[in-house]
Amino acid sequence: MIITTSSALAEFCSALRTAPYIAVDTEFMREKSYYSKLCLVQVAYGEHAAAIDPLARGLDLSPLRELLCDPNIVKVLHSATQDLEIFLNKIGQVPAPVFDTQIAASVCGMGEQPGYAKLVSSMLKIQIDKASQVTDWSLRPLTDRQIEYALADVTHLCVIYEKLVERLESTKRSTWVAEEMEALLDASRYSVLPEQAWRRLKIRRAKPKTLAVLRELAAWREEAAMDRDIPRSWVIRDDALLEIAHSLPTNADELARVRALSKQVAQGHDGHALLDAVQRALASPEDSWPKLPPTPKRLSGHESLVALLQALLQQRCETHDVAMPVVARRSDLDRIATEDNPDVPALAGWRRVVFGADALELCAGRLALTGGAGRVVDVRTVPES
Numbered sequence: 142m143i144i145t146t147s148s149a150l151a152e153f154c155s156a157l158r159t160a161p162y163i164a165v166d167t168e169f170m171r172e173k174s175y176y177s178k179l180c181l182v183q184v185a186y187g188e189h190a191a192a193i194d195p196l197a198r199g200l201d202l203s204p205l206r207e208l209l210c211d212p213n214i215v216k217v218l219h220s221a222t223q224d225l226e227i228f229l230n231k232i233g234q235v236p237a238p239v240f241d242t243q244i245a246a247s248v249c250g251m252g253e254q255p256g257y258a259k260l261v262s263s264m265l266k267i268q269i270d271k272a273s274q275v276t277d278w279s280l281r282p283l284t285d286r287q288i289e290y291a292l293a294d295v296t297h298l299c300v301i302y303e304k305l306v307e308r309l310e311s312t313k314r315s316t317w318v319a320e321e322m323e324a325l326l327d328a329s330r331y332s333v334l335p336e337q338a339w340r341r342l343k344i345r346r347a348k349p350k351t352l353a354v355l356r357e358l359a360a361w362r363e364e365a366a367m368d369r370d371i372p373r374s375w376v377i378r379d380d381a382l383l384e385i386a387h388s389l390p391t392n393a394d395e396l397a398r399v400r401a402l403s404k405q406v407a408q409g410h411d412g413h414a415l416l417d418a419v420q421r422a423l424a425s426p427e428d429s430w431p432k433l434p435p436t437p438k439r440l441s442g443h444e445s446l447v448a449l450l451q452a453l454l455q456q457r458c459e460t461h462d463v464a465m466p467v468v469a470r471r472s473d474l475d476r477i478a479t480e481d482n483p484d485v486p487a488l489a490g491w492r493r494v495v496f497g498a499d500a501l502e503l504c505a506g507r508l509a510l511t512g513g514a515g516r517v518v519d520v521r522t523v524p525e526s
Contacts, residue, residue, distance in 0.1 A: 143283065240318070249312070252464050352433065
């Protein structure tokens with residue numbers, strides 16, 4: 142079923158008003174734009190399943206917006222970040238509540254960030270036809286094969302969701318997933334602040350003056366890309382921004398010497414804007430210029446403690462049947478081993494219960510590891526002397 146009229150969409154959404162959850166997926170294009178171009182929205186629950194065409198002329202998406210924002214209906218998605226960003230830009234808010242099956246599957250011990258096809262294969266014993274995955278979803282009319290592929294994503298997702306919820310409840314991990322889902326609702330994680338865009342650039346050993354110029358240049362580029370709805374690199378490439386920040390051109394002729402800029406661009410509207418950005422940065426107070434964080438000292442002498450933490454992490458993750466990278470990464474272990482109060486995910490929420498609290502006890506000398514049969518088999522408290 143594909144929906145292209147406002148009346149059909151209103152009728153479909155009305156039928157789902159009392160649904161406890163809806164499975165949601167999107168198809169989009171982003172290669173030629175700053176914002177993702179929403180090409181299709183798939184929604185399913187029970188016997189209801191439809192592909193909604195947001196490109197259909199005159200289609201009123203209000204009923205879909207109300208459905209997505211209904212606080213009584215869980216929105217089930219897989220790897221939800223991009224979809225939620227698209228909805229935020231399209232409807233003005235992040236749909237809530239949400240349930241990300243990729244996160245839930247990771248918590249259930251199915252690996253780190255398992256793909257959708259892998260979940261369908263392992264949980265439903267169905268192989269997904271990926272031939273339509275890389276098609277141009279903006280072209281119309283859509284083929285029957287494309288629609289069938291798109292709808293399969295959400296119909297399978299319904300079954301996966303119900304199985305995951307059952308598993309989470311049986312293992313008493315529903316609260317673990319709830320913590321992760323709450324973080325997905327923070328709209329700031331999907332928004333780009335132009336004044337922070339310079340942090341995306343790969344910079345090494347730059348002086349504050351150079352960083353101040355880069356900040357202005359990158360902010361201008363971000364705003365230009367947003368206004369024109371084109372990729373950042375189509376406005377100006379990263380290497381050109383870096384070269385301008387180092388060479389500090391004062392006129393169009395000097396700007397034209399930047400290798401990645403044509404003389405026409407340097408003398409045009411964008412060229413004037415780039416030169417203005419340079420001057421704004423240089424005129425700003427020096428105490429407002431950004432600085433790169435100091436290069437962290439190379440850690441040494443803690444490897445043996447990290448090895449113990451890794452053994453503890455493996456033992457705990459095997460006990461709880463959850464992938465190690467989901468609980469803690471090597472960078473977390475480095476900080477736990479060398480800092481007094483490191484702010485790392487491994488020491489918060491359910492991860493602290495599974496591993497973090499014992500990791501701190503180990504570092505404090507109050508836990509010891511014992512082994513047998515080639516593996517860690519026990520964790521015991523060390524009596525205080």
